[in-house]
Amino acid sequence: MRAGRFFDLDDGGPLRLELRSIDGHDFTLLRQFGYRTRGYDEPFVVPADLAGFATDLASVPGVFTWLVPRSGDFLPAAILHDALVDGAHRGPRVDRVEADRLFRTAMAGLGTGRVRAWLMWAAVSTATMWHTGRLAVRVALVGLVGVVVAIGALATLDLLDVWNHLPWMGRRSLPAELLGGAAAAVAIPTVLSFSWGRLWRAGAIVGVALALLLHVTVAVALLFGVYRLLERLVSGPADRSGRRVRDRVDRAGT
Numbered sequence: 554m555r556a557g558r559f560f561d562l563d564d565g566g567p568l569r570l571e572l573r574s575i576d577g578h579d580f581t582l583l584r585q586f587g588y589r590t591r592g593y594d595e596p597f598v599v600p601a602d603l604a605g606f607a608t609d610l611a612s613v614p615g616v617f618t619w620l621v622p623r624s625g626d627f628l629p630a631a632i633l634h635d636a637l638v639d640g641a642h643r644g645p646r647v648d649r650v651e652a653d654r655l656f657r658t659a660m661a662g663l664g665t666g667r668v669r670a671w672l673m674w675a676a677v678s679t680a681t682m683w684h685t686g687r688l689a690v691r692v693a694l695v696g697l698v699g700v701v702v703a704i705g706a707l708a709t710l711d712l713l714d715v716w717n718h719l720p721w722m723g724r725r726s727l728p729a730e731l732l733g734g735a736a737a738a739v740a741i742p743t744v745l746s747f748s749w750g751r752l753w754r755a756g757a758i759v760g761v762a763l764a765l766l767l768h769v770t771v772a773v774a775l776l777f778g779v780y781r782l783l784e785r786l787v788s789g790p791a792d793r794s795g796r797r798v799r800d801r802v803d804r805a806g807t
Contacts, residue, residue: 557590557655557662559629562598570629579607588633590658597655598643599636606641608632611673612680619773620766621673630659634677649681650752671758678755693748693756701742701760705767708734738764 559568562585571583581602589596600606611623611631636642637652647655657674661667682694710716712734717724721733742760749756763770785791 557588557659559586559588559633559659559663560596562587568629570632573602575607579609581607582632586629588629588655588659590655593645595644597633597637597645599633600641600643606636606639608635612677617770617773621669621676625665626663627660627665627670627673630656630663630665633659649684650678653677653681672762675755675758675762678752679759682749682752693750697742697745697748697756697760698763700745701763702767704737704741705764708737709768735765 561567561569568586569584570586572580573583574580582599583601585599585601587596587598608631609623610628611621611625612635613621613623633642634652634656637647637655638649640646653674656677657670660670660673665673679694682690685691704719707716707719708722711719711722712727712730714724719733719737721737722730725733739761742764743757746753746756746760
């Protein structure tokens with residue numbers, strides 16, 4: 554039971570995940586469930602909607618859903634993580650760092666691929682770092698991301714022979730520059746990740762992933778921005794829930 558086990562709280566059998574949509578973005582549970590894992594005598598219990606708990610499933614920004622969708626085999630773990638972070642569960646109390654670790658462990662038990670599980674753990678760990686509110690922690694977080702983005706931009710200019718001053722690239726052949734850039738994309742974020750303290754593994758994963766996927770992320774972000782602009786021009790502005798006001802008013806009037 555190293556990776557833990559999800560179970561139906563009412564009959565003790567396999568997990569039965571039943572959700573009700575609130576607004577298409579947030580959901581409540583129609584059936585509570587539990588999660589047992591090594592190191593805890595009591596199970597973690599995620600309550601049904603009568604307790605007022607709501608989840609947005611996996612909290613993935615739109616520009617990254619091509620890599621990690623909001624739903625998948627990891628969904629029960631994502632809902633458990635929301636409950637642990639919000640303090641909406643019954644059972645042992647844990648801090649955000651432990652909630653993040655349990656999220657990763659629970660995903661492993663559900664059969665989520667290790668690369669995806671560690672990527673998602675690293676992503677929620679960045680949110681945990683920001684949530685601490687401590688200036689030094691936030692500086693370490695923003696510093697790593699900022700340095701990786703800046704060096705990635707310079708490496709792109711070097712690759713295009715617009716600016717040739719990075720020592721691991723410079724005026725070399727294209728294969729040599731690509732190899733040097735890939736090596737730096739791994740080495741530099743890994744070194745910077747130690748500024749994250751005990752979460753250095755999360756820093757290394759976030760930094761390396763950002764460095765390697767920077768161009769794809771920028772391209773997707775630009776396309777996503779074009780879509781949002783087009784949607785606003787065609788459908789009008791959206792309210793806080795993301796619903797298009799013009800369409801909702803028109804439908805109400807028919």
